[in-house]
Amino acid sequence: MGILIVDDSKDSRDLLKTFLKGAGYKDITTAASAQEAFEALGVNGADHRHKIPFKVILMDGVMPEMNGIEACRVIKADAHLADIPVIMVTAMGEQESLNEAFEAGATDYITKPVKKIELLARVRSVLRLHQEMERRKVREKELIETLKQLSEANRVLTLLSAQDGLTGLANRRHFDENFSAEWRRAMRDRQPLSVVMADIDHFKLYNDHYGHQGGDTCLRQVAAVIGQVARRPGDIAARYGGEEFVLILPDTPLEGGMRIAEEAAAAVRALRLPHEKSSAAPYVTLSMGVACMVPDRSKEMKELIERADRALYAAKRQGRNRVKAAAEE
Amino acid sequence: MGNEERIAVKVDADLKELIPGFLQTRHDDVAAIAAALEKGDWNAVYIMGHSMKGSGGGYGFDEISEIGAVIETAAKAKDAAAVKSGAVRLSDYLGRIDITYV
Known part of the structure; x- marks a missing residue:
């Protein structure tokens, strides 16, 4: 259950981490910049397997160098990471940028200063959504596998039903x-x-x-x-x-x-x-x-x-x- | 200015461990803002203001978010007098708070 917090302000990182830990979340990773976040995620990296499979990313909107919206866009462009929900954490007065954030693929947003109840509620609902999506993906995979087996069985059956059992010629x-x-x-x-x-x-x-x-x-x-x-x-x-x-x-x-x-x-x-x-x-x-x-x-x-x-x-x-x-x- | 008036602040008990560090950083900000102004480093002032604005209320100090917003705006306008008055307001506020953890 990995959570990644991306914020250039240490105070904000500590705050989010403390609230989440207090609510029982473990495996919380923090990154002070988009670049650090990319390293933690393995963006464009060959090896995603050794990286923590994050379930949600809390992304600060305004950061020096690459901002949160741009970072979100980069993450969503990586096929291995595109399904990880991103919650934008934006200060009051930055709401104009929300459209852009959603266009970049953000799932939800929280306004700064962050309120504990709001933070926990948003994270919980996004995690639940993500879990449901993952479960559905697994079920879809099973379904496709079953369909494949079924069509193979059908193919064999069709073949058998057309064949003479003794000689193997057409019946x-x-x-x-x-x-x-x-x-x-x-x-x-x-x-x-x-x-x-x-x-x-x-x-x-x-x-x-x-x-x-x-x-x-x-x-x-x-x-x-x-x-x-x-x-x-x-x-x-x-x-x-x-x-x-x-x-x-x-x-x-x-x-x-x-x-x-x-x-x-x-x-x-x-x-x-x-x-x-x-x-x-x-x-x-x-x-x-x-x-x-x-x-x-x-x-x-x-x-x-x-x-x-x-x-x-x-x-x-x-x-x-x-x-x-x-x-x- | 009623310097003697105390300000009661209620802070989430989860944050008890973080508060001394947080307040120390704000004290440091007062000095850092003055130093940055001295050098004409408006960007550093802007970032400190922006960060304060974003985190203050989250820790339970709405006043710090407000002061942060003032400093952020003043830095953008390169208004040294407004930045200074924000820093004074911060220093004054830090000297008067009484925290209870809830």
């Missing part, structure tokens, strides 16, 4: 939201939008033979490969259903969609995950259907998915382990 919900956004964007930009549907061949047999844990491992490995193929910004790879995956490829014509689908199919084959029960190959393979549309108002979003789905079934009918483009319709 179905995230896919649905993004597919309609990409559809609208493609319509606006008059750009082709491609969709790739992919199915792990004979996954039911794989699960029956290798167990559910083996099936989950397979899904994860295939998903990782598919996720790496859809790597342009805007591309989305999602788990569509049990062993079904889907890619959204914005600004991509049918040939581009085919190329990416072939790349994914080849990458999965290259994993050489054994699949004894598959009729398509002795290892895990994909059947894929690719469709592309330039969306416009006459077309429906689900039409694109249905076309890719039909191409996928064509790929399966023709023996699996292959990529089929949707027929022009």
Whole structure:
């Protein structure tokens, strides 16, 4: 609870200090000039930490060299000290300067000769105000910290709610939201939008033979490969259903969609995950259907998915382990 | 001038320790003012007057604040006669006060 008294008159310093001590205040520092006050406060000094944290400054108005108003202005310009309340102590007849003092950032004033009751009342109320402000600053800080944590938690939650728990790819919900956004964007930009549907061949047999844990491992490995193929910004790879995956490829014509689908199919084959029960190959393979549309108002979003789905079934009918483009319709 | 008339002054008990020093400084001021006048150091006179004006009443001596104001004004006007009469008034006052601490 540091109080700093700044006054060039020793009699005034002694008087204020004695009154304040009599009222139980401790840690009272006195300064005989603005310069001494600056030293005590650490104005412009690199090291505020070793200085007494003053709670209030009693500042004489008229002093030789730098006067109290100027000193107040200097203190208020120092970011570390600006919040310390300054009470101007001004002699009768100096009241014209009060406007200037308040403009310089003074909180309150007392007139000289100082009356004990008035001094103590002003100091008490300014200290209470300061304490309340400090408490509020702490609360504001806590609030900001809480908000930060909350928004981080929200970010994580949003991420998690968009993710498929097993594979880490986008989940179905995230896919649905993004597919309609990409559809609208493609319509606006008059750009082709491609969709790739992919199915792990004979996954039911794989699960029956290798167990559910083996099936989950397979899904994860295939998903990782598919996720790496859809790597342009805007591309989305999602788990569509049990062993079904889907890619959204914005600004991509049918040939581009085919190329990416072939790349994914080849990458999965290259994993050489054994699949004894598959009729398509002795290892895990994909059947894929690719469709592309330039969306416009006459077309429906689900039409694109249905076309890719039909191409996928064509790929399966023709023996699996292959990529089929949707027929022009 | 009724020099014999005593003046009762009530002073806050908190200040008991400070009063002898304060009054001694005022006695010294009487001499210091004369010396400063001698040298023509109006600024020193002004500061002493201003300081007296600011602190006197606070210690319970309203008269000292009034005398301080007179000396401050006189110093600003470089009115040696008024400064001297202020100093005399101060000296006279200091000789007649009876203090009770309340």
